[in-house]
Amino acid sequence: MNPVVHFEIPYRDADRASAFYAKAFGWKATSLGPRMGNYIVVVTAEEDVVPEAPGGAINGGLYPVKEGWPHQYPSIVIGVDDLALAMDRVRTAGGTLLGEPMRIPQVGDYVAFLDTEGNRGAMLQPKPRA
Numbered sequence: 626m627n628p629v630v631h632f633e634i635p636y637r638d639a640d641r642a643s644a645f646y647a648k649a650f651g652w653k654a655t656s657l658g659p660r661m662g663n664y665i666v667v668v669t670a671e672e673d674v675v676p677e678a679p680g681g682a683i684n685g686g687l688y689p690v691k692e693g694w695p696h697q698y699p700s701i702v703i704g705v706d707d708l709a710l711a712m713d714r715v716r717t718a719g720g721t722l723l724g725e726p727m728r729i730p731q732v733g734d735y736v737a738f739l740d741t742e743g744n745r746g747a748m749l750q751p752k753p754r755a
Contacts, residue, residue, distance in 0.1 A: 648718035
């Protein structure tokens with residue numbers, strides 16, 4: 626198997642996008658500058674958050690396209706400790722929530738959002754482990 630080891634999110638305004646993810650999720654952004662195509666590296670965790678996975682890999686999923694649903698594009702799901710608080714941080718940072726949170730049985734509570742650049746993302750407050 627080949628694990629997911631990186632993600633990329635497009636932006637239109639580098640400062641605005643970096644500020645959104647810093648304010649909403651505490652990510653640390655470092656611009657590599659014009660010589661590196663104005664790429665921005667983001668650090669989302671100080672330590673491995675999936676220690677039982679080989680190499681700290683993250684998992685993903687596939688979903689069927691649903692007629693009439695908005696923003697059905699590749700996205701990332703960000704784990705949060707408190708979904709209500711995270712929703713407030715997304716709004717405060719300039720993002721837009723897409724609907725109301727939904728409970729996913731045996732998984733946790735989930736809600737999608739748009740960042741300041743129009744990219745779709747989602748947040749998941751995992752169900753506590755037994």
